[in-house]
Amino acid sequence: MTRTRSAVGTRRVLRALAVLWILCVLGGCASMPSHGKVQDATRDDAAEKADEQQVRVFGVPPQQDEKPTALVEGFLEAVTSDEPDYATARKYLTPATANAWQPVGVKVIESSPRANTPASSPPETNMISVAVNGKLVAEVAGDNTYQPIKSEVRDYHFELLRGGDGQWRIDKLPNVVLLSKADFRRIYTSVNLYWFSKTSDRLVPDPIYLRSRVSLMTTLAKQLLVGPTQNIEPAVETMFPAVPSRTAILDHTVSVDDDNAVHIQLTDEPRAVAMAECPKMATQMLYTLRQVAKVESVELTDRQGTLCVQFRTSAQTYDAATPTAPVDGYFIGQSHRDVWRLRIDRASPEKLGGALGDGSQMFSQIAVSRGSQPQIAAVDGTEEKLLVGNVDTGVLTTLAQAAPGHTFRSPSWGDKGVWVLEESKDHGTSDVVWIGATPDEKMKVPINIEGLGSKVTDIRVSPDGTRVALLTTGGQFLYVGIVTSTGSPSHDIKVTITGLRAPIPDLADAKSVSWNGTSRLVVLGTQDRGSMQPQYVDVDGGNPTAVAAIAGMVRVAAPDGADQPLLANIDNNSVFRLEPGNNWRQVTLGSYPAYPG
């Protein structure tokens, strides 16, 4: 009896211990983990967060008994708040002016505009003028295009009236918004409208500046239907028909649904006029809207139903800058007798085969064509012949011979041929010529540049073929022009570069320019009294971003895609690559690095 009882007792104790042990193990599960496997850290959707995180400035309405200077400064401050219709700022105006004031465009001023204390005036006067001055650096025109201006101090005059209640209010003021550079960067954002090139089925960006907080997406979609800006209009066309009247959006707002799709209801013109062009319209819309939100597809509808749906993947065929494969860089070897390829995924460069690599030919400058089977256009050692060879086979043929007493310089691949400079041997003049590269169109077309008074030293054609970037010796050192052509390559072709604009007006010298995609340039130059420095700049001159500089830079080559590194040529004998973290690193010895373009 006692034995069994004690046995039962020990069994009970054992059972209790087991339960306790299980509880302890389970309790261990509830503590924080101190080890584990590697896991992905997902990134938040940056586009949505950007607006949230942006600093917002709130306007302050005018105070009681404000002095004229303070009133004007308060007004200028209130304009920088993010109100759609400047509601707070209008409180600084007299009622009549508040109703009438409709600012057209923006004047961007280096620092915050300052109101000068007016000359002392009798205290009983009821009218006073306050001058605001600042260094104007850029302006946004009425069609939202941005234009940098060589900075100069300007005065803007505000006339104030004292109302019946003894309070000063602004009566007359400039019909623009005055913003400091910092405020402009904060309030406005650069977005592209997309058009189709008149000569090819390529999307052409058209950068404009819009207020980033005021229903950007809707504004952007409506702006797309307005049509191309003056800057690009000669070279592009929009697929949205303008007959009998301009296509318009019927929706109140444009927004992205949960599937990243945008549905836009249009007026009846597309169905009536240009049903076949609908996918291209949708492509324009998709490319335009995807800058501000993640858009996977665009559906265009009208009152009768769906017109078409375009998806991002199929729209990409119209994108001039989207490479089908990782793009390789090329450069000329140290001996100037071979061309090397710098694969993005390999550490060391490789020599090309055939005549391009066997040392039989001297090369001074090269250009690589875009596409899956790139061709190399090379200026030979004498600089009098332009050779064309296939990268894979290495077979070289002579494409063109320079005119007597002239040499070729700076070849650049355009749509179906090579743009090259034909420079007189005394470096006095240079002409831009286009040389057809297809076997049946080996023709040389001189290019007329409208409004250029100085010698062209370098020319680069944009991936979409509608713009060229020119480096010149005088006036502005960097120009961006628009390519227009009449006729056809086979019959009486006339190519003209028009609408020259200077993206960086205060450039003091420029050594190299290269396209980084369709709307961005990489310029190697000096600004005012600065040093030689490469910088990214939008094609309209906005968003300049400096890149690290090293001594002896003579050339910078930029890829079309955003993921590949810049290549630089230092002292004409070594090739450097821009590593992540804004550091240049020498890759190899060589010269004239080039990306397709």
Next chain:
Amino acid sequence: MSTDRRPDTGPGSAGRHPGRRSAWSLWTLALRRVRGGVRRVVAVWRRSIQFRVVSTTLVLSATVMVLLGIVVVGQVQGGLLDAKVSSATAQAQGGFQVARTQASAIAVDAGRQTVVGTAPGAGQVAGGTFDVKEWLTKLVDQLSSGGKGQYDVAVLNAWSDTSSGETRWGPRSSGNVLADLSVPADLRHELGARGGAAYQFTKIIRETTRADGRTIRTSTAGVVVGEQLSAPANAGHYQLYYFFPLTPEEKTLGLVRGTLATAGVFLVLLLVAIAALVTRQVVTPVRMAARIAERLAAGRLEERMRPTGEDDLARLGSSFNKMASNLQNKIRQLEDLSRMQRRFVSDVSHELRTPLTTVRMAADLIYEARDRFDPAVARSAELLQTQLDRFEALLSDLLEISRFDAGAAVLDAESFDLRVIVRRVVDGAEPIAERRGSRIVISAPDGPCVAEVDPRRIDRVLRNLVVNAVEHGEGRDVVVTVGANDDAVAVTVRDYGVGLKPGESSLVFNRFWRADPARARTTGGTGLGLSIALEDAHLHGGWLQAWGEPGGGSQFRLTLPRVAGGELVRAPLPLEPPDSRANRGLHLAGTPYRRTPRAPENDSDAPGGGTGTGNGTSNGTGSNNGTGSNNGTGTNHGTNHGTGNGTGNGTGTGNTANPAAPGPQGTTSYKTYKSKEGGGR
């Protein structure tokens, strides 16, 4: 639209009242249902220990869980808030330090704040005129860039500087925070008044613009940490604020709350289930015991519990079983004893008859020859004769009683008019009444009062009642009333003698009971007359009831069903006579006897009164030979008359100590009597 609506509203307004009524009835129906449910629950609560224990456990454990939840959530909230505040203040202090460092850096080199290379010449301008607005915007941008979604930063004017126009600028904030609304005024004031950082809990208000241009304001609870700092280049002071929303803490708290609630619900359910199981273990044997006890109480003495194990309930079961068998034994013993006693009485009565007959014959001889004896002997002979008469009457009454006890009495029912019997009985009692100097008045309805009765027994009952009334009537009138209704006939016998004391009306039917033991017996009653009358009445399925009040006389009522075996509901005549003292408004000297409390006090017409008195001496199980019954009754008649003639020789001093045990039928009807004789009533 309106045409659509009009026919809709028409019936609606017309049917409003019915609708309301139906709604009302529905409401009352629901209320009734609820009430019924509550009543059922209350009933279950009263009856079931298990339900009581389980529901108590439910309520108590739920209460405990709620209290526990409140405490735990409070603790967690406090901990979360502490952690948040400490991390927030640390973060904000870092930011304030950054702002101070930047301000002092600008004080050293006023040209450094613009990004190098973006705009040549910017340094010039900035060096000349420092732009505090731009600097603040940049500061907010820089400080807020590190905490996307975790905190937001804002700068506001120093509290005291708001009125001065020179350094005025609008609030700058990240994350769409409306800083001037989100920062409480007292915090701004406090920061302006003293140095150092401070924090406060507040509502962080944000204003977001939707795609269609409308603005929405949202507010979240949060902590705001702020400090007043001086802007570089003598641009005055500004207040830098960090906003930390408490959204993650609220999420954590919600998680804890949800987990606690789920766990609590499960725990409570588990506790209830455990309570149900445990009480089931206890309640099941208790229920079994209760069932067995009920059966035992119902008379099934052989029922026993089946105890298992050796726990408390098993002990209860075994002791219960022991108790039950003890009771059973005792009851059997007592039953045997009572049977033996009744048999003994019956046997004795029988056995006494033979020698008594002999004695009687001898005594008759002596009595007839008494003239030849000297007077003293002659007197003895007469005495012998009367006492023998009495002895015989007693014996025959005893025989009759034992016949009832044995259940051998048989009803010889035939339809009879009660008035006839009453008249006959009254005629028979006339001589006695004349001797006592009283009159017997009959009050009978004109119509016949026919009932199925045994005339011999009814005759005996009435004779007994009338003679008793005459004897105790003290020379006053005796009123015999006959009444009838649809299913019953009744006879009351009223006298105006000394009456009955309170409580005595229940005792008059006891065997050998006498009202006053000290009172000399003046009549020759055997003391069994009323007992036999009661048995007779019960044999008919009728009632025999007594009422009396001290000094107000008494009344006996015999109620019989018209059909033999029919059930009595109410008697045609009241038990308490209309001329009682109570009815006449005098003080209530006596109350009618009622044994069961269910009978209403004004009238004992209810069956309870009758059956209650009757049960006392119901049929025993004693056996007797029924042959002498006719003789017995014959002698009974004789003795009644004889006693009437006889002088008062009541020597019976025996108190009636025969407790008519009101047990279950046929089980406990035994009697013991210590005295040999009892009073007439």
